[in-house]
Structures are given as C-alpha cells and as structure tokens.
Amino acid sequence: xxxxALKPGYSGDMKDRVENFHGKQLLYIGWEDHLxxxxxxxIPIEASTPFGALTAAVIPSLYPAHPDTAKINWxxxxxxxxxERFTPDxxxxxxxxxxxxxxxxxxxxxxxxxxxxxCT
Numbered sequence: 001x002x003x004x005a006l007k008p009g010y011s012g013d014m015k016d017r018v019e020n021f022h023g024k025q026l027l028y029i030g031w032e033d034h035l036x037x038x039x040x041x042x043i044p045i046e047a048s049t050p051f052g053a054l055t056a057a058v059i060p061s062l063y064p065a066h067p068d069t070a071k072i073n074w075x076x077x078x079x080x081x082x083x084e085r086f087t088p089d090x091x092x093x094x095x096x097x098x099x100x101x102x103x104x105x106x107x108x109x110x111x112x113x114x115x116x117x118x119c120t
Contacts, residue, residue: 018101025101027094029059032080032108036066036120040104051097052090059107068112078108 018025025047030040041062049058055074063069079088081097082104088097099105114120 016102025094027099028102028104029054029062030104030106031063032106033113033119034063034066034068034109035114037063040106045094047095047100048093050091050093051088051099054094054105055090067115068109071112072109073111076110078110080104080106080108 016026021044023046024044026042027045028040028042031037043058043062045058055077060069060072079086081088081099083106086098
C-alpha cells in the first residue's frame with residue numbers, strides 16, 4: 001500500500017515490506033459470520049505454499065477453539081480475494097492464486113453462522 005503525503009517532508013521506512021519477512025509474505029485471513037474472531041488474522045506464509053495447504057492445515061490451526069471449525073465442508077466454502085469472489089485452485093501456490101503480500105483472503109462457510117447461528 002503506498003502512502004501519498006499531503007505535505008512535503010514526509011518520509012519513513014516501511015517496516016512491513018515483503019523483504020522484511022525472511023522469504024514469507026503477510027496474508028490476512030477472515031472467516032465470515034464468525035465474529036468470535038472480530039478481524040482477519042494475519043499470518044506470515046510462503047508465497048509458494050499450495051492453496052490446498054490452507055484448508056488442510058493452516059486455517060483449521062488458526063481457529064481451533066471455534067466449534068464450527070470441525071464442521072467446515074471445504075468443498076462448499078465461498079472464497080473472497082480482496083473483496084472479490086474467486087475460485088482458488090488448491091494445487092497452485094498462493095502467489096499463482098493471486099494472493100500477494102498483505103492480501104486479504106476471506107471465506108464463508110454456507111450453513112455455518114457461528115455459535116448457535118449467532119454469527120459469533
């Protein structure tokens with residue numbers, strides 16, 4: 001994300017540049033209708049990670065306390081990349097699926113809307 005200064009003299013070293021994450025990038029992951037987690041979680045992850053690894057191991061490990069986690073049917077999940085719906089290829093890398101540094105990945109789980117349907 002670039003910064004546009006309104007006045008001359010603004011300078012600073014961006015600390016969240018991809019070069020500062022030792023071969024990893026930041027990925028924000030948010031679960032729709034599950035406000036027990038009020039904001040997307042941010043994880044460092046390699047861009048070469050297959051998307052399928054997110055559903056097999058990474059995302060379930062981020063939400064272990066939620067009772068809906070074990071009920072997720074990954075074949076029915078609706079995916080959103082930076083606000084736009086998309087269909088990821090589980091065999092391809094995050095980068096190839098269009099998820100770059102500081103991308104926002106959100107997912108909706110049809111039929112699962114939080115604890116007792118409360119969106120929590």
